[in-house]
Amino acid sequence: MTAYTATVTVRLKRGVLDPEAETTQQALERLGFELSDLRAADQFEVDLEAADADEAADRAAEMAERLLANPTIHDYDVAVADA
C-alpha cells in the first residue's frame, strides 16, 4: 500500500446560482480590481493508502459521489499525487 493525496474539487454546475461568488466578485470590484468572472469551488485533499494511483482515484471519486458533491448541482474532478 502506498500513501496518496487525492484532491477532489467540487464546483457548482453551470447555471446554478452562486451568491457567494457573486458577492466576492462585487467586493473585489469595490476594491478597484477588474475581473470578468469569479467562480468559487470547494477543494478536499484526502490522504489515503491504496495499492496504486488508480485505486486512490476510484475511492476519492466514490467519496465525491456519496458525500462531498451533490450530483444535482455539483460537478467534481479528482487528481491524485503521491503523498
Place this chain on the structure above:
Amino acid sequence: MTAYTATVTVRLKRGVLDPEAETTQQALERLGFELSDLRAADQFEVDLEAADADEAADRAAEMAERLLANPTIHDYDVAVADA
C-alpha cells in the same frame, strides 16, 4: 490584453483547527471509507484580462492578500492558465 484564469487556493495554515474538515472526515469514515487525513480549502477561479501571465498572477495574489485570504490563519497559492 489576453484573457487568463487565475486559480487562487486558500488553505488554513497548519495548526489552525478546521471543524468542517474534521466533520467531513468522520462522516466519510462512518460511510466505511478509510482515510488518514482530510483538509478542506477554498478555491476561487478568477477570469481577468492582463498583459501577460505574470501580471495576471500578481493581480490574483493581490486579491488574495486583500480579500480572499486572511493572512493570520490562511496560506494561499495562485496558478494562472490561459482562459
